[in-house]
Amino acid sequence: MIYIGLSGWGDHDSIYPARLNSKNKLAHYSANFPIVELDSSFYAIPPERNSVKWIKDTPDSFQFIIKAYQGMTGHQRGEIPYESKEEMFDHFKKSIVPYINAGKLAMVLFQFPPWFDCTKDNVAYLRWCREQMGDMPCALEFRHQSWFSPSFLKRTLDFMKKEEWIHSICDEPQAGVGSVPAVLEATSQLKTLVRFHGRNIEGWKKPASGENWREVRYLYRYNKNELTEWKKKLEALQRQTRDIYVIFNNNSGGDAADNGKEMITLLNLNYEGLAPRQLDFFS
Template identity: 35%
Template sequence: MGEILVGTCSWTDRALTGSGWYPPGRRDAEGRLRHYAGRFPVVEVDSAYYALPDARTSTLWAERTPPGFVFDVKAFSLLTGHPTRSSVMPDGLPADPRDPTVLDAVWARFTEGIEPLRAAGRLGGVLFQFPPWFRPGQWAGAFLRECAERTAGWPISVEFRHPGWWRREWADVTAALLARYGMTAVAVDMTQSLPSSIPPVAPVTSPRLSVVRFHGRSASWGTGSKEDRFRYAYQEAELAEWLPRLRSLSGRVDALHVLFNNCCGTAAVRAAETMQRLLTGADTAPAAPAPPASPAPPASPGSRSTR
């Protein structure tokens, strides 16, 4: 049976850092990561979507975390077809994904930025989260093939935001396509009440890794502010619904990553703690006391808009 690693999709989210979950003396960059890594074995690097990762920072991350801790790195926005701000492009290059020279430069910089994690054995996976307009079809298949060629040997996971990929008429084709390229199909938990809802299917498309991302079940998915979309506190019974599927997945892969993306205040870390307890049957370490609930701070422009 593969190892099940539970964590969250950020350890630096503003709502979390301001919630009181990090104790006094552990609220600087190093202290936050060390505190988080003492409680969970995996985390997603959401910041790599918004700005290309830096090799020096990746080196520090590896040094500040214990053996066995891994990072799932989210692919830079330009590499998944999302709008990208010119200000975060390297060397003053235009944010033009159609320009092969630009793409080559961005791929090279992204690869360089995550190399210290890979070299240290700390790269759990690279998440390619595609936008809602990335729909099934010939063009998308060619795009995935190019991604596979550029990431040969990497542990790649793919999350689709267009529901058509996992609807009945496409699901088998989608699974076969990802399996052909050795890519992990990301399963999601989210509200099922919207036309844009992604079905909670969990196919195994790579023997090395399976990933489940819990987005919360807000009915405001796809609309409203980031707080509206991701403000959701999972009940224990809702998490327990997933236990048979998670255990089944872990029996078919080398590792299973269970990541909570309901990153508003302490909701994600609390859900992750509960899931760890449910999976192991043991209590997790006592959590730092949280202050009374208060509204999450407003997101900065462009931040976490795609989570």
């Protein structure tokens, strides 16, 4: 099965009524898409009360892809409020338990930064991360091109298969060592993740000016030809893996929701168990 969803649920105005209360957005989102990427967990590990609400706001079949906390992947924007990596991982794993108990955890996404290159120490850290996560399904996404260089490509994929990492395949700008090609190979027979970051090459790189680069990094709208090309790729991937989770992350201009809907139509997907459409009409 191919599941289509978006990164977060707050920035997709095209699918929400004008007066929709922000507290009800996830419930309305889940009337449109069967999965979501929880990206707020990257910035701070969410308290249990938030997770309980989000689980309650979504139908039984809904699935969450939960992004690993920034300190776990070496981003460390700001102070990390944990005395050790072990404590940090333990705190994060406890925050995932409600999703596991509800049967709503699709996977945890470990997205590593552009400076995380293919070295012996980094391979060892990936192995340690996987050990810490135990039986939880975990996806691995690289941003440094060295992992998929000709000399390391096969070994990278073999390592991911051996350590039971789900491959997070990316469509993103090809902008040098800080970007990776779309390697269309599943490393798990059960699950594969595909993330659409757009193809805005200039926005992908941090400009020298004072421009807020994060607001333009994912500024891109896929056209029908590009989506049709990926339709064929997704159908080919289905021969390698049981379920494919597709996330549109091109949110900067509000294009992700429309592109996600287009892909659902192109693939002729019909999801059962979505939330009712007539949610909170007077909210």
